[in-house]
Amino acid sequence: MIELSAILVIAHRDFVKLLRDRVRLFADLTLPVGLVLLLGPALQAGFGSPGGIDVTTFVFTGVLAQTVWQSAALGVISLVADREEDFSQEIFVSPVSRYSIVIGKILGEALVALPQAAAILLVGLLIGVRIDPLVMLTLLPVLLALAVFGGAFGLLVLSRMQSQRSANQVFTFLMLPQFFLAGVFAPIHDLPPALAAVAAIAPMRYAVELTRNVFYGLQPDQVAPVIWPAGVNLAITGGMFLAFLGLGTALFVRTERNR
Amino acid sequence: MIEVQELVKRYRKAGRNAVDGISFSVGPGEFFALLGPNGAGKTTTISILTTTLAPTDGRATIDGRDIVSEASEVRQRVGIIFQKPSLDQNLTAEENVRFHAILFGLYPYRPAYRLMPAAYRRQVEELALLLGLERQIFDPIRTYSSGMRRKLEIVRGLLHRPRVLFLDEPTAGLDAPTRRTLWEHLRTVRRESGTTIFLTTHYLEEAEQADRICIIDHGRVVAEGTPARLKADLSRESLVVDAADRAGLRDELARRGLKTEGDGPFTVAVAGAAAHATLKAIATPLTVVRTLSPTLEDAYLEIVSRAEGTAAEPTAAGSTDGEPGPARQARR
Numbered sequence: 262m263i264e265l266s267a268i269l270v271i272a273h274r275d276f277v278k279l280l281r282d283r284v285r286l287f288a289d290l291t292l293p294v295g296l297v298l299l300l301g302p303a304l305q306a307g308f309g310s311p312g313g314i315d316v317t318t319f320v321f322t323g324v325l326a327q328t329v330w331q332s333a334a335l336g337v338i339s340l341v342a343d344r345e346e347d348f349s350q351e352i353f354v355s356p357v358s359r360y361s362i363v364i365g366k367i368l369g370e371a372l373v374a375l376p377q378a379a380a381i382l383l384v385g386l387l388i389g390v391r392i393d394p395l396v397m398l399t400l401l402p403v404l405l406a407l408a409v410f411g412g413a414f415g416l417l418v419l420s421r422m423q424s425q426r427s428a429n430q431v432f433t434f435l436m437l438p439q440f441f442l443a444g445v446f447a448p449i450h451d452l453p454p455a456l457a458a459v460a461a462i463a464p465m466r467y468a469v470e471l472t473r474n475v476f477y478g479l480q481p482d483q484v485a486p487v488i489w490p491a492g493v494n495l496a497i498t499g500g501m502f503l504a505f506l507g508l509g510t511a512l513f514v515r516t517e518r519n520r
Numbered sequence: 521m522i523e524v525q526e527l528v529k530r531y532r533k534a535g536r537n538a539v540d541g542i543s544f545s546v547g548p549g550e551f552f553a554l555l556g557p558n559g560a561g562k563t564t565t566i567s568i569l570t571t572t573l574a575p576t577d578g579r580a581t582i583d584g585r586d587i588v589s590e591a592s593e594v595r596q597r598v599g600i601i602f603q604k605p606s607l608d609q610n611l612t613a614e615e616n617v618r619f620h621a622i623l624f625g626l627y628p629y630r631p632a633y634r635l636m637p638a639a640y641r642r643q644v645e646e647l648a649l650l651l652g653l654e655r656q657i658f659d660p661i662r663t664y665s666s667g668m669r670r671k672l673e674i675v676r677g678l679l680h681r682p683r684v685l686f687l688d689e690p691t692a693g694l695d696a697p698t699r700r701t702l703w704e705h706l707r708t709v710r711r712e713s714g715t716t717i718f719l720t721t722h723y724l725e726e727a728e729q730a731d732r733i734c735i736i737d738h739g740r741v742v743a744e745g746t747p748a749r750l751k752a753d754l755s756r757e758s759l760v761v762d763a764a765d766r767a768g769l770r771d772e773l774a775r776r777g778l779k780t781e782g783d784g785p786f787t788v789a790v791a792g793a794a795a796h797a798t799l800k801a802i803a804t805p806l807t808v809v810r811t812l813s814p815t816l817e818d819a820y821l822e823i824v825s826r827a828e829g830t831a832a833e834p835t836a837a838g839s840t841d842g843e844p845g846p847a848r849q850a851r852r
Binding site: 262263265266267269270274277278282350351352353354355356357358517518519 | 532573574595608611618619629631
C-alpha cells in the first residue's frame with residue numbers, strides 16, 4: 262500500500278511538472294503535430310497511395326505511436342539528472358523500494374506522453390483522418406501501455422549511464438535508426454533480410470505495429486498496410502517489456518549504489 | 521545510535537580510498553559534528569550512512585539496523601538535509617511536504633491537497649504556523665528565500681520523526697543572519713524532539729556547539745572528542761609578555777626554566793594558575809601581558825596540518841593520530 266502510494270506520488274510529480282512547464286508543454290506538442298501536418302500530406306503528394314494505402318493515415322498512426330513511445334523513453338532518462346537535482350535526492354533516500362521509484366518514474370513519463378497523443382489525435386481528426394469513437398477509446402489505454410513500454414526501454418538504456426550527457430548521446434544513436442526501421446514513415450515489410458532482422462528487434466516497431474493493429478483492426482474498411490497479427494506483436498512487446506523492466510531496474514539499482 | 525566500524529569507500533576508478541577505515545559512534549540524542557577539509561570524505565560518509573552509496577568495506581548501523589542489509593529500515597529512521605537544495609522548484613511548499621509525507625508512508629496518496637486526510641492538513645497548518653508561512657505555504661518554492669527553503673527542508677526532514685537528522689553543510693552559502701535563525705530553529709527542534717544530530721560543516725563556530733567533534737582528513741579519523749577537549753589537547757593556552765628590557769626578561773624567563781618562543785614579545789606556554797604564578801614571579805617590569813586562548817579553529821588547523829604531515833609519511837600515520845577512533849569506541 263505504501264509502495265503503491267509512492268509510485269502514484271512519483272508519477273503525479275512528473276505530470277504536475279509537465280503541466281507547470283509551459284515551454285516544455287508547447288515544445289512537446291509542436292513537433293509531433295508538425296510531423297503529422299506536414300509529412301503525411303507531403304508524402305501523400307509525392308508517392309500517391311501505394312497499394313491503395315492512405316499515406317497520411319499511415320504516417321499519422323506511425324507518428325502517434327513513435328511520439329508516445331519515444332517521449333516516455335526520453336523522459337525516464339531524466340532519472341539520471343534527477344539523482345543530482347532537487348527533489349529526487351529526496352526520493353532516493355526515502356524508504357520506498359527502488360523498484361517503486363523506477364515504476365513510478367516510468368508511469369509518470371507515460372502520463373506525460375498522453376497529452377501529446379491527445380494533440381496528435383486531434384490534429385488527425387482536423388486533417389481528415391477517420392478515427393471512429395471506438396478506436397479513440399481503445400487507443401488511449403493502448404497508447405498509455407505503449408508509453409510504459411517506452412519508459413522501460415529508456416530505463417534499460419540509462420541503467421548503466423553515469424551522466425545525462427552520455428545517456429542523451431547513446432539515445433540519439435539508438436533512436437534514429439528505429440525511426441526508419443519501425444515503419445513510422447514507410448512500410449518495412451519488403452526490407453532486405455539484414456535490415457528486416459534489425460527491424461525485428463527494434464522495440465519501437467512493436468509500438469507502431471500495435472497502434473496500427475488497433476487502428477486498422479477496428480476499422481476494417483480502411484486499406485491496411487502489411488502488419489503482423491496483434492497476438493504476435495502483443496507477445497513480443499510483453500516479453501520485451503518484462504526483460505527491459507527487470508534488467509533495467511536491477512542494473513540501475515546496482516549502478517546507483519556502487520559508484 | 522550510530523555505530524561505524526572500519527568503514528571504507530573506494531570510488532570506482534579511484535586511486536585511493538575516499539573513506540579509509542573510519543570508526544566512531546554517536547549516542548542517542550547527541551549532537552555530533554564531522555569536520556574536515558574539502559575532500560576529506562564527509563559527504564561520502566553521510567551518503568553511506570544514509571544508504572545511497574554502498575560501502576566498499578566495514579560496517580555501520582543506525583539505531584541497530586545495518587545500513588546495507590536493512591537499508592529500508594535505516595531510511596525510515598533518518599532524515600537528511602542535503603548539501604544541495606532538495607526542494608522541487610516547480611512545486612509549492614505544501615506539495616514538497618506532501619510528497620515527502622507520502623513517500624515515507626505517513627499518509628496514503630491522494631491527487632490533491634483537499635483530498636488528503638484531515639490529520640495531514642492539520643499538520644501542514646501547524647507547520648506553516650511554526651515557520652510563519654501561513655500565507656505562502658501554497659506558493660511555489662521558486663518564490664522563497666534561500667533561508668526559508670532551508671528551514672522548510674529541515675521541517676520536512678523531521679516530518680517522519682527520524683531518530684537521526686543528518687545535516688550536510690546545511691548553512692553553506694547562507695548569510696550570517698540566516699545562519700543564526702536557522703540554528704535557533706535547529707536548537708528548538710532538538711530541545712523538543714531529542715533527535716540525534718549528525719552535522720558536517722565548514723563553520724567552526726557551528727561545530728563548537730556540538731557535544732562531540734570528529735575530525736577526518738584523507739578519509740581517516742585524525743581527532744575526536746568534545747570541543748573543549750580538542751582545544752585543550754591540541755593547542756595549549758599561553759602567555760605573551762614583553763618588557764622594555766627584553767634581554768633581561770629573556771634571561772629571567774630562561775633562569776626560571778620557561779621555554780619561550782619569539783624574539784619579543786615572548787610566548788610562554790603556561791596556562792591557568794601556572795600563568796598567574798609565573799606572572800607574579802617575574803621581576804622584570806613588563807610592558808605587555810596577554811593570554812592566548814586557542815580557538816577551535818586553531819586546534820582544527822593544527823590537527824589538519826599535522827595530519828597532512830603524517831599522510832606524507834605513511835609509516836608514521838599509524839603510530840600518531842591514525843587510530844583514536846577505535847580506542848575511544850572501546851571505552852564507551
